Amino acid sequence: MALDELRRELDRIRRLLQAYGFVPPDEPPFDPQQGILYPLYTLEPYEDAYRILIDLPVANLDTLKVYTEDGELIVEASLEREIELGTPWSYERRIIVRKYRRRIALPSDADVGNMRIRVYPDRKMVEIVIPRR
Numbered sequence: 001m002a003l004d005e006l007r008r009e010l011d012r013i014r015r016l017l018q019a020y021g022f023v024p025p026d027e028p029p030f031d032p033q034q035g036i037l038y039p040l041y042t043l044e045p046y047e048d049a050y051r052i053l054i055d056l057p058v059a060n061l062d063t064l065k066v067y068t069e070d071g072e073l074i075v076e077a078s079l080e081r082e083i084e085l086g087t088p089w090s091y092e093r094r095i096i097v098r099k100y101r102r103r104i105a106l107p108s109d110a111d112v113g114n115m116r117i118r119v120y121p122d123r124k125m126v127e128i129v130i131p132r133r
Contacts, residue, residue, distance in 0.1 A: 019043065019105045030085065032095045037083075039075070039100045050110055052128040056100055058083065061121055066128060068112045073104040075126065109133045 030037045041054040054075055056064075063078040077100045085095040106112065115130040 015105055019107050030095065030097055031101075035096055035098045036101045037079075037097045037099070039102050041075075041102060041104065043104065045107075048132055050107065050130045050132070052104065052130070054102060054126045054128070055124070056126060057124045059100055059124055061119055061124070061126075064119065064126065066115075066117050066126070068106070068115075071106055071108075073106055073112070073128065073130075075102045075104075075128075076100060106130065107132075 039054050039056050039059075041052060044051045044053075052073065056077055058079050058081065059077040060080045061077060063076075065074075065076045067074055079098055079100065083097050085097060109132045111131045111133045115128055118127040118129075119125075120127070
């Protein structure tokens with residue numbers, strides 16, 4: 001197998017894993033430059049739909065935005081308060097985060113025009129159900 005073929009196959013596998021909620025270990029859980037956390041999520045495929053659960057602790061759910069763009073589901077929400085990441089003995093390495101954002105690659109048969117969103121404010125979770133075509 002040529003090197004280019006191997007790279008294409010690895011990219012295809014990575015996209016497939018991401019579509020089912022697996023985040024590659026080399027992806028950090030936040031973007032320090034933009035102050036964004038990437039929330040945990042699961043994508044569960046069913047015969048007739050995809051169910052996505054997103055965990056948004058400390059999120060201000062009044063600011064929740066869910067939309068699609070270029071075959072991806074995008075979920076954003078501000079935090080109720082700033083969160084400082086880092087160690088107590090290293091002021092220079094602290095990171096302030098203010099918002100959640102997650103981009104999830106959707107399978108090609110996802111019918112985003114009929115997606116349903118349910119918010120669980122007591123658990124700070126969002127459930128998104130997207131039917132299959």
